Amino acid sequence: MPEGHTLHRLARDQTTRFAGRPVRVSSPQGRFAEGAALVDGQVLNVVRAHGKHLFAVFGAHTVHVHLGLYGKFAAGNGTPPEPRGALRMRWVGTDAWTDLRGATACEVLTPDDVAGILARLGPDPLARRPDGSLAGLRIARSRAPIAGLLMDQSVLSGIGNVYRAEVLFRHRVPPYLPGRELGPERWAAIWADLVTLMRAGVRSGRIITTLPVHRSRRTGRVASADAHYVYRRTGLPCRLCGTPVAMHMLSSRKLYFCPRCQQTPIEALL
DNA sequence: GCAAAATGTCAAG
């Protein structure tokens, strides 16, 4: 589930489990063999996330991982399992191991390379001191639909298709509204909401946007079918107004929204 | 047992 919350959670966990000690790094699949050799046996300093990018610092070498659509880490304690399938990268620490498969990017970078990537990324709601003002300026100058801008990692980073759809619904924003028509107050509210939602996502490891409405009285849990307002709910009734949830393709990604709750005020009056 | 889909990005045209 690689939106920003996943990467920040991974950074935190991997730092806890591996940092401060040497890590055996290998690439059973072979595709990362050269990179692995550069850092194998080195002490891991820290793992950090910015948006959907993960940076594991081994002295002057940084392992950069981008999970893309399919990438996934598996992890455990004790002896790692026999390598199976396309295992791009394996870490083995003193009592912990982790396996990476399917990532779009897994490479060793210099500090300059890392700075170059960070320079291309917009502010991250999961930063220690979140500041959405730069993203707000970009949005206020753009004619592009807000639904597209939210997914643009150079405008703000870490938002994927789920948070995009859900936050627009939560604020009743029409997805095609041009960025310049959003207004600063609405942007401030959206940004603050993203900070809250994504921090909750780091804690739980899931994207739940419907709390507290759909939490079970008995167990306090949210069923996966109840975790979202519109994401992947095409044709199902909107949880607020009952209108069937709509799905459009926008820039070849699926965009989910409620055509009634997310109308512009003027359209709503017609 | 196989096809399709999945939370993403980049390069080619």
Add this chain to the structure above:
DNA sequence: TTGACCTTTTGCA
């Protein structure tokens, strides 16, 4: 705008 990339999971026969 379209396809390539990469792997696992889900859903249908």
